[in-house]
Amino acid sequence: MKKTGIIIIIFFCTALIYADSSSENLKIKVFEPVNINGARQWMLIRGNDESRPVLLYLHGGPGSSLVPFAYKATGKLVNHCIVVYWDQRGAGLSYDGHIPQSTMNIEQFIKDTKAVTEYLKKKYGKKKIFILGHSWGSTLGTMVVSRYPDDYYAYIGVGQVVKPEEQERLGVQWLKKKLIEEGSAEERGKISSMERSNWTNRQLLKKYGGVVHNIPQSAVSEIMHNSPYNPDKYTGDLYSKGLKFASNLHEEVKSIDFFKSVPEIKVPVYMFLGVYDYVTPAEPSVRYFNLLKAPYKEIIWFKNSAHRMDIEEPDIFQDEIIKILNRT
Secondary structure, three states, X not given: OOOOOOOOOEOHHHHHHHHHOOOOOOOEEEEEEEEEOOEEEEEEEEEOOOOOOEEEEEOOOOOOOOHHHHHHHOOOHHHOOXXXXXXXXXXXXXXXXXXXXXXXXXXXXXXXXXXXXHHHHHHHOOOOEEEEXXXXXXXXXXXXXHHOHHHEEEEEEXXXXXXXXXXXXXXXXXXXXXXXXXXXXXXXXXXXXXHHHOOOOHHHHHHOOOOOOOOOHHHHHHHHHOOOOOOOOOOHHXXXXXXXXXXXXXXXHHOOOHHHHOOEOOOOEEEEEEOOOOOOOHHHHHHHHHHOEOOOEEEEEEOOOOOOHHHHOHHHHHHHHHHHHHHO
């Protein structure tokens, strides 16, 4: 069986056009599409010093780019590392309806992450990089660091996924209680379908503070609208396309159980957990953390955040990452 090589091509002209659209004054500011394993995928790279370590930031969803939030979540972090926001296969500006649906599977995303890692190591002359995974990105990040520990200095799991079936059930239970206490008759009428499907209604979860707690939901839209990185392109329609295109992954994700499949990670592990997070409720994550074997491990609690501590408590979020960079 032949091994398939990783093809990496930078589209220079397009990259320059997009990079110039940002008003941020940075020494390293690149927004470029790269051919990763046959699919054109975009990366936003920001920093001020190429000698600093590289941090690869894996977004959630699957299918939900975090590029529009980069300026808010990592504004001072760029002085301590090279921050890379990557629109994964089919997400954000990497959306392309011609990408074969057969490639929208976890194994392919692991291969893509490995290819992006190798690209960044070569581009910036690094032996290893740091990797951060948010929500679905923590699922992907956990799998990648467990398979390729020699590529990474440390792993940061934000809103850590450990056993989606259990975490989703806890979210449904929490939202049910909220709706019984505070919801309308119409909203309470949705409880039975959530229990049957074991899936929280995301709009109601947002409304009742299980997604963001420290800021109003309207502030999330405002951050996106004020982004220097193409808010005109990161539309609701684009996000809907990305989420729908990645729907095949959800069935795979449901069966994940890191208690069984990833009992050990051979790099330092940091979990960023929000006290009010009911997208990925923290209790199973804490149990997994206590059982996990790692050379070093630490939980950092965000006492005023739900699932989006990157924008709910951005200063603390960045300060904790800086501590990790300095410690390593």
